[in-house]
Amino acid sequence: MNLKKTLTLTLAALALGSSQLVSAQQVTLLNSSYDVAREFYKDINPAFSAWYKKKTGKDVKVDQSHGGSSAQARAVADGLDADVVTFNTVTDLEFLADKGLVAKDWAKKFPSNATPTLSTHIFVVRKGNPKGIKDWDDLVKPGVQVVVVNPKLGGNGRQTYLGAWGYVKKKGGTDAQAADFVAKLFKNAPVLGKGGRDASGIFLQRNVGDVLITFESEVISIVNEFGAGQVEAVYPSISVVAENPVAVVERTVAKKGTAEVAKAYLDFLYTDEAQEIAAKHALRPTSPAVLKKNAATFKPIQLFTVSEVFGSPAEAQKVHFNDGGKFDQIYTVK
Amino acid sequence: MTAFAVPSAVSITSPAVSRRRKARRVLPGFNLTLGYTLFYLSLIVLIPLSALFFKSFTMTWDHFWTAVASPRVLASYRLTFGASLIAALVNLVFGLLVAWVLVRYKFPGKKIVDALVDLPFALPTAVAGISLTALLAGNGWVGQYFEPNGIFGFLGIKLAYNPTGVVIALIFIGLPFVVRTVQPVLEDTEKELEEAATCLGATRWQTFRYVILPSILPALLTGFAMAFARAVGEYGSVIFIAGNMPMISEITPLIIISKLEQYDYAGATAVAVVMLLISFVMLLVINGLQAWQRKRSGA
Numbered sequence: 001m002n003l004k005k006t007l008t009l010t011l012a013a014l015a016l017g018s019s020q021l022v023s024a025q026q027v028t029l030l031n032s033s034y035d036v037a038r039e040f041y042k043d044i045n046p047a048f049s050a051w052y053k054k055k056t057g058k059d060v061k062v063d064q065s066h067g068g069s070s071a072q073a074r075a076v077a078d079g080l081d082a083d084v085v086t087f088n089t090v091t092d093l094e095f096l097a098d099k100g101l102v103a104k105d106w107a108k109k110f111p112s113n114a115t116p117t118l119s120t121h122i123f124v125v126r127k128g129n130p131k132g133i134k135d136w137d138d139l140v141k142p143g144v145q146v147v148v149v150n151p152k153l154g155g156n157g158r159q160t161y162l163g164a165w166g167y168v169k170k171k172g173g174t175d176a177q178a179a180d181f182v183a184k185l186f187k188n189a190p191v192l193g194k195g196g197r198d199a200s201g202i203f204l205q206r207n208v209g210d211v212l213i214t215f216e217s218e219v220i221s222i223v224n225e226f227g228a229g230q231v232e233a234v235y236p237s238i239s240v241v242a243e244n245p246v247a248v249v250e251r252t253v254a255k256k257g258t259a260e261v262a263k264a265y266l267d268f269l270y271t272d273e274a275q276e277i278a279a280k281h282a283l284r285p286t287s288p289a290v291l292k293k294n295a296a297t298f299k300p301i302q303l304f305t306v307s308e309v310f311g312s313p314a315e316a317q318k319v320h321f322n323d324g325g326k327f328d329q330i331y332t333v334k
Numbered sequence: 335m336t337a338f339a340v341p342s343a344v345s346i347t348s349p350a351v352s353r354r355r356k357a358r359r360v361l362p363g364f365n366l367t368l369g370y371t372l373f374y375l376s377l378i379v380l381i382p383l384s385a386l387f388f389k390s391f392t393m394t395w396d397h398f399w400t401a402v403a404s405p406r407v408l409a410s411y412r413l414t415f416g417a418s419l420i421a422a423l424v425n426l427v428f429g430l431l432v433a434w435v436l437v438r439y440k441f442p443g444k445k446i447v448d449a450l451v452d453l454p455f456a457l458p459t460a461v462a463g464i465s466l467t468a469l470l471a472g473n474g475w476v477g478q479y480f481e482p483n484g485i486f487g488f489l490g491i492k493l494a495y496n497p498t499g500v501v502i503a504l505i506f507i508g509l510p511f512v513v514r515t516v517q518p519v520l521e522d523t524e525k526e527l528e529e530a531a532t533c534l535g536a537t538r539w540q541t542f543r544y545v546i547l548p549s550i551l552p553a554l555l556t557g558f559a560m561a562f563a564r565a566v567g568e569y570g571s572v573i574f575i576a577g578n579m580p581m582i583s584e585i586t587p588l589i590i591i592s593k594l595e596q597y598d599y600a601g602a603t604a605v606a607v608v609m610l611l612i613s614f615v616m617l618l619v620i621n622g623l624q625a626w627q628r629k630r631s632g633a
Contacts, residue, residue: 068595070594070595070596070597071594071595074594074597095597150578150579150580150592152580152592152595152596153578153588153591153592153595154595189579190495190577191495191577191578191579192577192578192579192580193578194573194574194578198574202495205468206467206468206471206472206473206474206494207471207472207473208471208472208495317596321596322596322598323400323401323404323406323593323596323598323601324400324404328404328405328406328580331406331580331581332405332406332580332581
């Protein structure tokens with residue numbers, strides 16, 4: 001009994017002491033982000049700590065929390081104390097803005113619509129490109145098998161859908177033609193992935209399909225990893241921009257008093273240093289200079305934003321992906 | 335002696351009815367344990383479930399109906415409950431077989447086989463899903479033989495990324511439920527009864543049908559019900575192998591996730607409530623069957 005008591009007391013004292021020690025010396029930020037950004041932020045965080053220390057003389061440590069972008073948004077809404085959120089879909093941030101957790105005008109708080117990095121959707125094909133896939137048109141040909149993410153389950157799939165739809169529109173097609181095109185594309189899908197990584201696994205490890213459509217950043221890492229002639233990246237003529245928006249979570253920073261350092265963290269993402277790290281992880285930098293420097297990685301293709309073609313990301317979500325929307329109609333009417 | 339003294343002392347002051355009721359209880363502490371049970375069940379089961387119901391009450395009837403009865407959701411009920419039923423039936427037959435072998439025969443490595451049965455209990459379901467997919471996909475060890483040019487290609491079925499894959503995953507996770515409920519009952523059945531039946535001239539089938547089956551049927555039904563219930567709620571092992579095609583291979587738990595993905599909390603809750611109700615009714619029916627069976631067999 002005595003031993004137990006002593007132990008408990010010691011532990012309590014230790015916990016108290018260490019927590020005081022930490023709070024006296026170090027600020028800790030929590031960055032809630034999407035799944036595949038894990039490696040990117042693993043490189044960003046120490047760079048930021050060094051940068052911040054040099055600038056202010058203060059220590060800061062950044063913890064990471066990763067999951068599906070929308071799942072992370074729900075976690076923050078339900079009480080996860082993240083200081084900043086760095087997502088891969090605008091709708092996830094708008095959800096938090098609606099709940100009052102981030103500023104209503106979050107897009108104006110940081111440069112280029114609070115989007116330090118971008119990505120787009122391109123294709124991966126098997127060695128030698130046996131089906132001769134060059135552009136979106138080749139994906140709807142009979143006999144071509146396309147691996148995509150289920151748009152109902154992941155932002156990746158929604159981007160694919162919007163990219164295909166926007167491609168038709170950009171080439172002067174009507175909505176009806178676009179719907180027909182997208183329907184054909186999804187009819188060519190033998191499997192719908194649950195998320196980006198799941199789709200990559202289906203394509204590479206299970207050997208299903210002729211072409212995988214996914215984020216440029218994902219494609220480049222796949223080619224790097226499995227590369228050596230196994231798969232090739234194909235750049236379509238036109239594709240859709242995927243924004244990676246960021247914001248400070250007002251609820252958390254007000255509680256923790258970390259507003260300043262949280263803002264500094266997001267500011268840091270726009271520095272040349274961070275933009276270079278982004279380029280290394282195949283995320284398109286928004287800094288024109290850094291983008292130009294890495295032109296070999298980011299082949300220039302014609303890009304359009306979701307807002308340009310669909311009005312706004314929220315509008316696109318409502319019209320196409322909510323229950324009874326265009327996607328459901330395409331899939332229900334056989 | 336003192337144990338008898340207490341009730342008789344009480345009986346002096348309390349009415350006869352309560353004395354009779356109390357006298358039936360062999361063990362003390364009924365009030366405390368019942369109170370604890372109710373409290374614990376409320377905390378762990380009833381409160382979360384009622385929260386689920388209350389959340390769905392925030393919807394209008396129209397919204398609720400469109401959420402739970404759209405074609406895509408209906409297709410998912412068919413798949414989830416249909417595949418679960420098939421998987422539970424398969425487990426009913428083959429689980430009984432496994433239990434039979436484990437109870438009635440001795441063979442080298444029996445302990446290991448016995449332990450293997452529990453594996454689907456312990457394994458993280460996602461791991462099960464990924465391994466099954468790796469095995470059954472077109473380029474997997476087993477799946478390759480079911481491709482059009484494989485030796486089973488003439489069957490024209492594929493094992494992964496379609497409803498067949500879903501059924502296989504559900505068979506996998508449901509197996510231990512039947513084996514582990516039937517096994518102890520089978521162990522308790524008296525061999526003498528079977529011997530007597532044989533002596534009296536019963537064929538093997540008659541012995542099984544009239545002697546063994548009645549005594550293990552309640553346990554079998556219980557195992558079936560549990561395997562079925564587990565399959566209905568299964569998510570992790572199925573999503574990797576299902577292919578997740580709307581209208582074809584989406585299970586209902588996936589619909590719930592996809593509704594959450596579009597921030598439709600209420601819609602997700604509505605579908606969850608429907609699943610809960612259907613599962614509850616089915617379990618009720620199976621339990622009813624079991625009670626009826628027990629009464630009939632006089633066990």
